[in-house]
Amino acid sequence: xxxxxxxxxxxxxxxxxxxxxxxxxxxxxxxxxxxxxxxxxxxxxxxxxxxxxxxxxxxxxxxxxxxxxxxxxxxxxxxxxxxxxxxxxxxxxxxxxxxxxxxxxxxxxxxxxxxxxxxxxxxxxxxxxxxxxxxxxxxxxxxxxxxxxxxxxxxxxxxxxxxxxxxxxxxxxxxxxxxxxxxxxxxxxxxxxxxxxxxxxxxxxxxxxxxxxxxxxxxxxxxxxxxxxxxxxxxxxxxxxxxxxxxxxxxxxxxxxxxxxxxxxxxxxxxxxxxxxxxxxxxxxxx
Numbered sequence: 001x002x003x004x005x006x007x008x009x010x011x012x013x014x015x016x017x018x019x020x021x022x023x024x025x026x027x028x029x030x031x032x033x034x035x036x037x038x039x040x041x042x043x044x045x046x047x048x049x050x051x052x053x054x055x056x057x058x059x060x061x062x063x064x065x066x067x068x069x070x071x072x073x074x075x076x077x078x079x080x081x082x083x084x085x086x087x088x089x090x091x092x093x094x095x096x097x098x099x100x101x102x103x104x105x106x107x108x109x110x111x112x113x114x115x116x117x118x119x120x121x122x123x124x125x126x127x128x129x130x131x132x133x134x135x136x137x138x139x140x141x142x143x144x145x146x147x148x149x150x151x152x153x154x155x156x157x158x159x160x161x162x163x164x165x166x167x168x169x170x171x172x173x174x175x176x177x178x179x180x181x182x183x184x185x186x187x188x189x190x191x192x193x194x195x196x197x198x199x200x201x202x203x204x205x206x207x208x209x210x211x212x213x214x215x216x217x218x219x220x221x222x223x224x225x226x227x228x229x230x231x232x233x234x235x236x237x238x239x240x241x242x243x244x245x246x247x248x249x250x251x252x253x254x255x256x257x258x259x260x261x262x263x264x265x266x267x268x269x270x271x272x273x274x275x276x277x278x279x280x281x282x283x284x285x286x287x
Contacts, residue, residue, distance in 0.1 A: 006077025011084025021051035057089035066131040117209035133195030
């Protein structure tokens with residue numbers, strides 16, 4: 001089922017013509033009161049009934065709105081001309097808004113790729129682009145959009161981990177643009193049959209479920225501490241290597257392996273310690 005544009009007549013001229021016809025019919029009926037012939041009375045009544053019936057063909061189309069017309073259950077066409085319009089009075093008319101709309105899904109509780117329960121919600125921006133498909137391909141296109149959006153959000157959330165564990169891995173928390181694009185593509189495939197175009201889809205809420213939130217926070221803190229310690233140790237080792245190389249290069253002092261080990265140990269304690277170290281002056285000998 002595809003949208004088929006159909007012509008319609010301007011409503012205001014048709015309204016004036018029909019009102020004039022009704023006025024003429026009333027005049028005939030009044031004039032027939034002084035005549036013995038029923039022709040004028042019957043003619044006036046017929047004109048009045050037909051004109052009144054034709055008034056049912058008038059309908060209003062607002063900007064960014066479409067009127068889907070059908071005749072005894074058969075799709076006839078779609079009118080998108082704004083203002084007061086007129087078509088066959090036998091046509092059934094169903095109006096469909098083609099404005100850009102958005103909604104925020106409820107907070108869904110799902111398991112991400114690693115199996116941890118999370119809460120996730122998204123904002124979906126959508127628009128009806130084919131009124132015929134929206135009316136005839138699905139029962140209720142608004143309800144269809146809401147249900148399919150939540151289904152697509154659940155499917156997307158189970159495809160990615162919450163946090164990035166490996167280099168180059170996509171994660172819900174760290175790759176918002178890529179995740180939004182995936183969600184938009186998923187929604188576009190599901191809503192294409194309903195004549196709906198998804199203009200944007202973005203995650204509006206993302207968090208661990210309350211029952212594991214504290215444990216996940218501790219894990220994140222531990223990962224942050226390990227990452228910081230790793231960087232500190234790597235920097236400290238580089239500084240120790242540089243210090244030993246400079247001492248040997250300038251010939252300041254000749255260190256044997258045991259003195260080097262002792263110096264390395266002291267430098268690492270100074271550089272990697274969380275608190276400021278207190279120097280101890282050795283008045284004797286290392287041996």
